[in-house]
Amino acid sequence: MSNASVLVTGAALTPFNRRKDGTGFRDWSADAFDAALRMANLERSDIEALFVASESDFFHLQLNPASILASELGLVGVAATRCEGGGASGQVAVHAAVRAVQSRTAKHVAVVGVDPSASCLSSDAVRGLYGFSFDTWSDGMTGVTSTALYALSFQAFAQQHKTSDADLARVTQQNRANACHNPGAHLARIDTIEEILQSPEIASPYRRLHCSPLSDGAAALILSHVDYAPKNRANASRIAGLGAASDHMHLGARNDISAFTAKTNAMRRACDEAGIEPDRIGVAEIYDAYAGAQLQGLVALGLTKNVGADLDKGVFAPSGRCPINLSGGLMGQGSPVGATGVGQTASCALILEGQYHTNLQLQNPPQFALADTHGGICTTAAVTILERGSKAA
Numbered sequence: 001m002s003n004a005s006v007l008v009t010g011a012a013l014t015p016f017n018r019r020k021d022g023t024g025f026r027d028w029s030a031d032a033f034d035a036a037l038r039m040a041n042l043e044r045s046d047i048e049a050l051f052v053a054s055e056s057d058f059f060h061l062q063l064n065p066a067s068i069l070a071s072e073l074g075l076v077g078v079a080a081t082r083c084e085g086g087g088a089s090g091q092v093a094v095h096a097a098v099r100a101v102q103s104r105t106a107k108h109v110a111v112v113g114v115d116p117s118a119s120c121l122s123s124d125a126v127r128g129l130y131g132f133s134f135d136t137w138s139d140g141m142t143g144v145t146s147t148a149l150y151a152l153s154f155q156a157f158a159q160q161h162k163t164s165d166a167d168l169a170r171v172t173q174q175n176r177a178n179a180c181h182n183p184g185a186h187l188a189r190i191d192t193i194e195e196i197l198q199s200p201e202i203a204s205p206y207r208r209l210h211c212s213p214l215s216d217g218a219a220a221l222i223l224s225h226v227d228y229a230p231k232n233r234a235n236a237s238r239i240a241g242l243g244a245a246s247d248h249m250h251l252g253a254r255n256d257i258s259a260f261t262a263k264t265n266a267m268r269r270a271c272d273e274a275g276i277e278p279d280r281i282g283v284a285e286i287y288d289a290y291a292g293a294q295l296q297g298l299v300a301l302g303l304t305k306n307v308g309a310d311l312d313k314g315v316f317a318p319s320g321r322c323p324i325n326l327s328g329g330l331m332g333q334g335s336p337v338g339a340t341g342v343g344q345t346a347s348c349a350l351i352l353e354g355q356y357h358t359n360l361q362l363q364n365p366p367q368f369a370l371a372d373t374h375g376g377i378c379t380t381a382a383v384t385i386l387e388r389g390s391k392a393a
Helices: 025-040 065-072 089-102 123-132 146-161 165-179 193-198 261-274 291-300 307-313 337-353
Strands: 006-013 049-053 079-083 108-116 201-203 216-225 238-246 281-285 368-375 380-387
Touching: 006 025, 006 089, 006 337, 025 065, 025 108, 025 216, 049 065, 049 089, 049 337, 065 079, 065 108, 079 089, 089 108, 089 216, 089 238, 089 337, 089 368, 089 380, 108 337, 123 146, 146 201, 146 291, 165 193, 165 291, 165 307, 216 337, 238 261, 261 291, 261 368, 261 380, 281 337, 291 307, 337 368, 337 380
Parallel strands: 049 079, 049 108, 281 368
Antiparallel strands: 006 216, 006 238, 108 216, 238 380, 368 380
16 A cells, blocks of 8 residues: 555544534534545535544543534445544544555545533643543543543653753743734643743743643545545645554553653654654654653654754744744644644645645645654654655646
């Protein structure tokens, strides 16, 4: 099977925010899917399979959401599959869809990621649910929070890699500044160093402004086999490589609690499939549930050998060698969990094609882009490498 055979013919995201307008996950899914289908220049009847990414039934109180959305999106009769992998749910769905196209099980497939992570439950209830996304016995039932576990892992990372509170602040500032140019972003704001350092401490060293918000929203992709792509989409971005891996659920069982080893292994597999090394990546959407998780991800993915020095040099800035989270990332654009990985892939495809938001679009799109997610404290990792079409803008 050849990854070059799979094109991203359609890509769209709804705004990520906290919805207070009476709409729900069905509405957002329809908005994203319809926009992606228009971009692909296809009809509903062309879609042969639907893959839905959604982390938790508790968010939308709907078991079997894939079947519901197949009906709501006018896709009755297609194969409908729900994909879940915690924070990696969106990328897990992308991977399943790519493999379906590669195997010629379907000529055109739709991927929809959606979760009402902000509007259906209280923040305390969501935090409790996230505890159950780790080991229920040892974590969820004891009241351990995801922030505490992430903080523990980052404390070890910071000591090993000599990163500082200033590095966390720079990640926070850059991602939210990027979000100011993204009309669909949840937290488009400029944070000063003082505001970051004075925001309430959640779990040392993480303060409130180091954390991503709970968000509502959806994202959609249309993936097509190159042999059946509409003529005006024949030079769309391509899927170049996929990689996924897992690690011990419990930090204490790992050889190094600071390292996102699953992400390293997933990236190695994706690069092997794409036939490239990590230094070929020219733009990336990195999973930044917390500011420190972005730094840990950059190291694990092989995008830096000295993360602090590269931050100082502006390597990851919008004008740098490898811009990171032009969308604003989870911290700025927002984080409806099921939509996150799908939205990352959509953003990368649009950037490579020269169709991203005006003030964030790279004038000379690179050849390769990376979409990166993980679930748990990088217990499950999934990454996708995309390649620019030969006639991208």
